[in-house]
Structure formats: structure tokens, C-alpha cells
Amino acid sequence: MPELPEMETYKVLLEQIIGGQMITGVVINREKSINVPIEEFTRKVLHQKIESIERRAKYVIFRLQNGFCLLLHLMLGGWMYYGTKEEQPDRSIQVQLSFQDHHLYFIGLRLGYLHLHTPEMIWRKLQHLGPEPLDPNFSLDAFFSIFQNRRGGLKTTLMNQEVLSGIGSRYSDEILWHCQLHPKRRINELEPSGLVRLYGSIQSILQLAMQHGGYMDPLYRDDHKTGGYQMFVHGVEGKNCSRCGNMIVKADKMYFCQQCQL
Ligand SMILES: [Zn+2]
Structure with missing residues (x-):
């Protein structure tokens, strides 16, 4: 399961490739990987710019222009790939977010998920986590x-x-x-x-x-x-x-x- 170094690496790279970009397409192949009906997820995510990307513990949080957030936890077996349709990995894709002709594929999301939340819900869900070991305040x-x-x-x-x-x-x-x-x-x-x-x-x-x-x-x-x-x-x-x-x-x-x- 990816841990802090993997999720931090993903965060840094995702910031470079999709930070500030608008989500131009949403495909949900596995409804269990999200937490709201597909229609609601799509309505709140489609055409939104990714304002910022953060990491906390083993989570990555995508903050959208409209205030909603996507909370990603890859858990065991989950991974991501970013590329064109031709480069799509030959694996079943549970969720796909598109950025024009490039797509962010979420793969192996069985235990993992991509949940839509308000910032308040994110705070509530993550408030029990211990300190970040690399936080400068963690002396x-x-x-x-x-x-x-x-x-x-x-x-x-x-x-x-x-x-x-x-x-x-x-x-x-x-x-x-x-x-x-x-x-x-x-x-x-x-x-x-x-x-x-x-x-x-x-x-x-x-x-x-x-x-x-x-x-x-x-x-x-x-x-x-x-x-x-x-x-x-x-x-x-x-x-x-x-x-x-x-x-x-x-x-x-x-x-x-x-x-x-x-
Ligand atoms: Zn030894």
C-alpha cells in the first residue's frame, strides 16, 4: 500500500501536470469507488478547475474551484496513471478524470476510493490523524x-x-x-x-x-x-x-x- 513517500510523490507530480487544469470529463466504471450517486459526482466535478492538491497522511486531496474536494485513498492495490487514450494501461479502470486529451486513470480501487466531500467533512474525517512526521513542528x-x-x-x-x-x-x-x-x-x-x-x-x-x-x-x-x-x-x-x-x-x-x- 502506498505510504507517505509515494503519496507525496504523486502529489508533487499531479500538481505539475493537472494543477490549475479543468476537468473536462468524468467516467465512473465502479460506483463503489465513489460515495455519492454518479450523476451527483459528475455534476459537482465536471468543468471544475483543480485549485490545489494536498497530501495528508496517506491521502491526497484535490480541492476544486467550487469548494468541493476529492479525497483519494489508494489503500491496497490502488494506483494511478496519467496519459492519452493510447497509453491507457490494460487494466480495469474504476474512475477516470479527463483533462482534454489526457486522462487520469484510477486503477485497482477496490478498497481504495475517490470520495467527494465538503472541506468540513474532510476536516472531520482527518482530524483523528496523528502529526505528519516531516512537519517542521514535529520536533x-x-x-x-x-x-x-x-x-x-x-x-x-x-x-x-x-x-x-x-x-x-x-x-x-x-x-x-x-x-x-x-x-x-x-x-x-x-x-x-x-x-x-x-x-x-x-x-x-x-x-x-x-x-x-x-x-x-x-x-x-x-x-x-x-x-x-x-x-x-x-x-x-x-x-x-x-x-x-x-x-x-x-x-x-x-x-x-x-x-x-x-
Ligand atoms: Zn544486519
């Missing part, structure tokens, strides 16, 4: 005040969207490998120095992943930004740890190195 002090008194396992806590937003199964593995902490360790067992390392690795891994465009497939034909991030541990069990050479293992949906993560 080491702010991190300590949240993590100091928690008791859960490290990986589970990192993935809890109400504690911290945007990190999922993939980057929690990567972060814990980076700070050499075992994913099953409990937060309350950590020394303050361990928490400092964890904070640093959250920043480093998310920044690194964003610099390399996360792990998703390209958004459009000449997209050289998306998908350059190479995983240290997630999804590469059986390979050698790039730090100590020991074999990466997978247990209980966690990927880690038994040798150098304690």
Missing part, C-alpha cells in the same frame, strides 16, 4: 511527548495512524532497520537514546524514500521520478543485510535483520 520534543508514555510494539505503534500519520507496513520495517531496533521491541523498554535514534530514522528514511520517488510504478510515460527507492529489508527476505551481511528474515509480516536489529 524531537513533540516526538518524545507522544512516544515516551506508549507501551506498544515498535512496528505496531509506528503504523498507528492516530499516533503518527503516513507510515505503514513498508516504511515501518525500513525505519526500524535503519535505527537497528527489532520491530517487536516495546517502546517502554527503550532508553531515551533509542527513541532519539528512532526519531532520526523516521526523518531519514522518509526523506530518502521521497528523494527517490517511493516505490510505485511511473505515473506517466516520461516520469523519471517515481519508483527509485530500493528497500533495505521490506519485501527482500532471503537477501543479505546491507549493513551486516546476515540474511533478512520475514516473521509475522515483519521484515528485519536478526543480527543487527536488537
Whole structure:
């Protein structure tokens, strides 16, 4: 499932290609991917300019000229492609937004969705999310005040969207490998120095992943930004740890190195 680095990459690229553009066509092939009747969705979205595009946690929000917003969550298996009719991926398209002769295809939206909301509804839906880990206000002090008194396992806590937003199964593995902490360790067992390392690795891994465009497939034909991030541990069990050479293992949906993560 795409996490903060992938959704931030999508956000930046979408701003460049469709920011300020008018939606000239709407096709809904799967009504369950939206939250209102097709007719209402089309009426409120068609001929609207995209005023701005934002990301919060794993969501992307398209703000339309008329005040309505589209809230996108790709969930498991969802992705996007932008191109002409000839470049359309040979996959079933659930939702398509057109911009003249180019189209933004939403693919694999089974659990994922593109919902139409007012800004108030968006605020209400997202208000329970924890802080953005790369927000300049999310200082080491702010991190300590949240993590100091928690008791859960490290990986589970990192993935809890109400504690911290945007990190999922993939980057929690990567972060814990980076700070050499075992994913099953409990937060309350950590020394303050361990928490400092964890904070640093959250920043480093998310920044690194964003610099390399996360792990998703390209958004459009000449997209050289998306998908350059190479995983240290997630999804590469059986390979050698790039730090100590020991074999990466997978247990209980966690990927880690038994040798150098304690
Ligand atoms: Zn190792």
C-alpha cells in the first residue's frame, strides 16, 4: 500500500501536470469507488478547475474551484496513471478524470476510493490523524511527548495512524532497520537514546524514500521520478543485510535483520 513517500510523490507530480487544469470529463466504471450517486459526482466535478492538491497522511486531496474536494485513498492495490487514450494501461479502470486529451486513470480501487466531500467533512474525517512526521513542528520534543508514555510494539505503534500519520507496513520495517531496533521491541523498554535514534530514522528514511520517488510504478510515460527507492529489508527476505551481511528474515509480516536489529 502506498505510504507517505509515494503519496507525496504523486502529489508533487499531479500538481505539475493537472494543477490549475479543468476537468473536462468524468467516467465512473465502479460506483463503489465513489460515495455519492454518479450523476451527483459528475455534476459537482465536471468543468471544475483543480485549485490545489494536498497530501495528508496517506491521502491526497484535490480541492476544486467550487469548494468541493476529492479525497483519494489508494489503500491496497490502488494506483494511478496519467496519459492519452493510447497509453491507457490494460487494466480495469474504476474512475477516470479527463483533462482534454489526457486522462487520469484510477486503477485497482477496490478498497481504495475517490470520495467527494465538503472541506468540513474532510476536516472531520482527518482530524483523528496523528502529526505528519516531516512537519517542521514535529520536533524531537513533540516526538518524545507522544512516544515516551506508549507501551506498544515498535512496528505496531509506528503504523498507528492516530499516533503518527503516513507510515505503514513498508516504511515501518525500513525505519526500524535503519535505527537497528527489532520491530517487536516495546517502546517502554527503550532508553531515551533509542527513541532519539528512532526519531532520526523516521526523518531519514522518509526523506530518502521521497528523494527517490517511493516505490510505485511511473505515473506517466516520461516520469523519471517515481519508483527509485530500493528497500533495505521490506519485501527482500532471503537477501543479505546491507549493513551486516546476515540474511533478512520475514516473521509475522515483519521484515528485519536478526543480527543487527536488537
Ligand atoms: Zn544486519
